[in-house]
Amino acid sequence: MLGYIINRLLAMIPTLLVISVIIFTLIQLPPGDFLETQIAEMQAQGENVDQAKIEYLRQEYGLDKPVYLQYLSWVTGLLQGDLGYSFEHELPVTEVIGDRITLTIILAFAATLFTYVMSFPIGIYTAVKQYSLGDYVFSFVGFIGLATPNFLLALILLYFANVWFGTSIGGLMDPQYIGQPWSLDKLLSVLEHLWVPVVVIGTSGTAGMIRRLRANMLDELQKQYVITAKAKGLSPLKILIKYPLRLAINPFIADIGSILPDLLSGSVLVAVVMGLETTGPMLVNALLSQDMYLAGSFLIIESSLVVLGVFLSDLILAAIDPRIRLGGGAVK
DSSP states (O other): OHHHHHHHHHHHHHHHHHHHHHHHHHHHOSSSOHHHHHHHHHHHTTOOOOHHHHHHHHHHHTTTSOHHHHHHHHHHHHHTTOOOEETTTTEEHHHHHHHHHHHHHHHHHHHHHHHHHHHHHHHHHHHHTTTSHHHHHHHHHHHHHHHSOHHHHHHHHHHHHHHHHOOOSSSSSOGGGTTSOOOHHHHHHHHHHHHHHHHHHHHHHHHHHHHHHHHHHHHHHTSHHHHHHHHTTOOHHHHHHHTHHHHHTHHHHHTHHHHHHHHHHOOHHHHHHHTOOSHHHHHHHHHHHTOHHHHHHHHHHHHHHHHHHHHHHHHHHHHHOTTOOSSTTOOO
16 A cells, blocks of 8 residues: 555656646747737737836746746746746735635635535435435436526525625625735634525535435445345445445545645636635636736646545545455455
């Protein structure tokens, strides 16, 4: 097991290196750069452009260097914990994304917790009580959740949250706390606003997870080992938890690789509709404005979380599922 962990960790290094090259290349593909975009906007508005100042800024930001030197400078900074400099915000990237990452992690953690807490008992119940009234009701609600666009549900819940509970529309906190240091009142304001985006983001994921867990459980409940366990007199609860459920949750453990990046990006469309101060809209704006160091930092962090998530999910799967072997030459 230790050798497997070491090999996987060593394999992550070239993987992340290749990912960083791809990300930097994709960011550089659009014609021009941040300064050229700004110049075009200024000229479109009829403003004069000081070429001397533009050349100075190009040298200051390192945009006059060859692409490979810009890449080496960026990667070297990442290894030292320096995410670069945001051209648009004129601040280091770490200062630009600091508060937004905190809010994004809070939102994503709450939405993930909501999804798992809601989907697991419902998915198990609908599988065990197949074709019951509860199964039909939950299945119908699940289909509604899958079919309803998140942005539409966001608008509906924003309206009812404002009418019924007096919660201010949009954002993750009351306006007076935006940009202020964290305090108990600010945290309480975040918690007051949090339930609406959590329900919106978690609904579709919950509905999909219920359907998948139900299908996996039904497949396992019909296998011979379950019939044999029942014949031996084991209690239904013990049979359910020890065998079918243990094997049916494998896809959800494998989903860790996609859950971790959500801690950073969040649901971009929902964030835009609801005016959430998360990192998703900032990433979109950085890509549109060609703020390459800000966009590149977001993308490399997300990619690192994907690699880390896949690594963790593989370790957990190998630990809980005896059918999974760590190598092709497993001992029979």
